[in-house]
Amino acid sequence: MKIVDPRIRLEELATGASVSLAGLSAMLGRGPAYLQQWVRYGRPRHLAERDRRRLADFFGVAEGELGGEAGAPSAWRVPRLDVAASAGPGALVEGEAMLGLDTVPADTARSLGLKQGETAIIRVAGDSMAPGLLDGDRLLIDQTARTPDARGGVYVVRIDGVLLVKRVRRERGRLVVGSDNPDAAAVPGGSVEVIGRAVWQMRRPV
Missing domain, CATH: 1.10.260 (434 Repressor (Amino-terminal Domain))
Structure with missing residues (x-):
C-alpha cells in the first residue's frame, strides 16, 4: 500500500x-x-x-x-445503558442492558484520561442535583474511578439496589453522599457501592 x-x-x-x-x-x-x-x-x-x-x-x-495514528478513530462509540441514575428518590435497577451506542470525540475522551471499554453513558432522572445536573442530562461515566477522595466529585452510586447520582467525598474513612439541591429529599441510608465517576456532562442545547 x-x-x-x-x-x-x-x-x-x-x-x-x-x-x-x-x-x-x-x-x-x-x-x-x-x-x-x-x-x-x-x-x-x-x-x-x-x-x-x-x-x-x-x-x-x-x-x-x-498524519495521525493509522486507523485511529476520531470518535469513540460508548455504550448507553438502560438505566437512569436518579437525582431524586432513586430508581431500582434490575439490569443494565445496553440501549445503543453514543459518540464521544476521541480527543475529548483521551483528555479526560479515559480508556476504551471502561466508560458508559447513563441518563439523569430527577432534580436533586440541580442546577448543575438536570433531568434528562446524560453523563459519561469513568467506571474505573471508584475511590472518592476528600475533595469529592459527582459519582454514580448504588445504595441497597437503588442507583443514584450524587456528590460523594471521603471523610474520616467513610463516604459522605449528598445532593446539590438544598430542597432535595434525604439520601437513603445503606451500604454505598461506587459505580463510577461522572467526568463529562452531555446536554442538548435548549
Whole structure:
C-alpha cells in the first residue's frame, strides 16, 4: 500500500473539495497561513490533534491520512445503558442492558484520561442535583474511578439496589453522599457501592 505524505494528501483533499487552505485554517480558528505553512514548510511539524480530527471529519477520511495514528478513530462509540441514575428518590435497577451506542470525540475522551471499554453513558432522572445536573442530562461515566477522595466529585452510586447520582467525598474513612439541591429529599441510608465517576456532562442545547 502506497503511503502518501499527509501534507500532499491535504492538498489533494482541498483541491478535490474546491476549498482553500486559508479557508480550512479559518474553520480551525487559526490564522489564514496556518495550513499553508504546514503544507509548504512543515511548520508545525505535526498538526494539533484537534485540528487533524476536524479536518478528517470535514473530508470524511481517517486521521491516519493526515498524519495521525493509522486507523485511529476520531470518535469513540460508548455504550448507553438502560438505566437512569436518579437525582431524586432513586430508581431500582434490575439490569443494565445496553440501549445503543453514543459518540464521544476521541480527543475529548483521551483528555479526560479515559480508556476504551471502561466508560458508559447513563441518563439523569430527577432534580436533586440541580442546577448543575438536570433531568434528562446524560453523563459519561469513568467506571474505573471508584475511590472518592476528600475533595469529592459527582459519582454514580448504588445504595441497597437503588442507583443514584450524587456528590460523594471521603471523610474520616467513610463516604459522605449528598445532593446539590438544598430542597432535595434525604439520601437513603445503606451500604454505598461506587459505580463510577461522572467526568463529562452531555446536554442538548435548549
